[in-house]
Amino acid sequence: MPILEIDSLIVDYRTSRGTIHAVEDVSFSLEKGETMGLAGESGSGKSTLGLSMMRLVPYPGVIAKGHIKIGGTEIIKLPEHEMRTIRGKKVAYIFQDPMTSLNPVKKIGEHFVELIRTHAPNTGKEQAFERAKDILKNLGILPERINDYPHQFSGGMRQRIMIGLAIALNPVLVIADEPTTALDVIVQAKILDLLESLRKIYGMALILISHDLSIILERCDKLVVMYAGHMVEYASSTELHERPKHPYTQGLLQSIPNVELSDQRLSAIPGSPPNMLDLPKGCRFWPRCSYAMKACKVKEPPLISVGRDHFVRCFLYGEEGTNVERNRKS
């Protein structure tokens, strides 16, 4: 049984100026121990999707339709007190900015004690402290520093502590929302290595949200590319790397710097993401797409299968676009 199943999920932001479908028609599933990447530009709905898995979409966001199953349990209609037993225990979330993710007036140890005792109220303080020290050791932080305040740690260390808090209760799924965006490149690699090694030790599934496709391709088993709330492509990392189908994915891959081809100019995707309140008719990507056809401007393309576990939302691969693809390759 998959650990996470999402089926035709729609998440709305009901603003005074109209309803935005921040996540629309997203479906995928995740097995135990798998790593999945969520890629896309800012505003593409990756974080909203991540937060909806914990039912923590901020106001005025609502999960409008669809199903989210965690370990077989449907969480959309779950009462709040049962939802609380899932948050932190079964699903953990790592936020983007480690500088503000820890309570500044609480010592590091108290963060662990608080978390452990929220889900196991009978645990003694001493016991929780011992557990915290063990985790700190795994994170490469001296256990003596358990009585230090968050501001006494560097950004990288704080993010390691956040990871420690996330894995403390042995969750089945960890969602890391751009865990390295606020950190420099060297620390970035270390944090991701740590996350990966801990994932292997604890056997949890991981969802890595990032705008950096290179990170995701390197570290994830499969990945979802999001554009303006839509899942535009879904495939395994190797498949996606070798045979990217959607023009947006192709654009993203071409914009990754390549060390061996240093004299080549980096290509960029022209234009900018659409205004979510005023989406283009038809495919949401057509104004920026160099393969845009007539059909793209009229109808929203459906998600179609283009190979084993490879889905794409583009007319180029449907009946309308068969010829176009052939022409493009030549």
Added chain:
Amino acid sequence: MSKAENKRRILGPLIPGLTSLAKKGPSGWMVIIGTIIVLALVIMTTIGPWTTPHDPIKYHGPIRTPPSPQFPMGTNHLGQDMLSRILCGGSIMLQVSALSVIVCFLVGVPLGLFSSYVGGIFDRIVSLVIDAIYAFPGLVIAIAVAAMLGTGVVNMALSIAVVYIPSYFRIVRSQVLTIKELTYIEAARATGARWHTILFRYIFPNVIPSIAVVASINFADAVLTAAGLTFIGLGVTVDVPDWGLDLTSGRALIASGAWWVIAFPGLMIILLALGFTLVGDGLSELLNPKLQR
């Protein structure tokens, strides 16, 4: 047992606490000095009635006597001994300011926390009411409330509390508005924390430093407002020695050159306010772990 030994026995346990405060630098010293001032005034006032050279409310004959060996701080326009009145005149102020701070804290802080955290229409209504109170000059409200409630220590404290609850409320509310959007609150929610855990364990401790500052100002201002209420006859009856009463009645005597009637109670009030302010400012720095060394 010698006197020195006795002294060491009493001060012994105090010294480690004091040295650890002193190690915190200037803010630690501010707390120490402020506490000493306030404590000294509290002790002076408590034992005041037994240490006065004269009866503080009895008329001793010569009016407006300048400071002299017999009356070290002179006498006022009624011929009462100023030194005796200084020694026991702080009791009303201390009681009133302490009580009003407690009432403000118990009402303003929870109201601010809840209102801001819950938000929506509840927050709107509470904020409007509080802002309406805030719009009036403090002393006017205090006078109006005191006039309704009548005289006495508790009534004075309540009328001062009405003036200061909006300050607590507004500070707490604005702080909570900022804090509740921070990532660590969202992170707490993501670990399955309940709303009251978030409110009291995550948000409240981060608001305390600001409350400490408001409380110190509140203490100092309560002393002054109490003096004002006494002046217009809404405070305590005239047969109770009170610095505020002396200060306000002494104001009329400046023209006649009797500076001592106003100077000494004024100094005492300033000293008390200074003590509270030092403690408040020092604490606000000490309680903020980011400013700790």
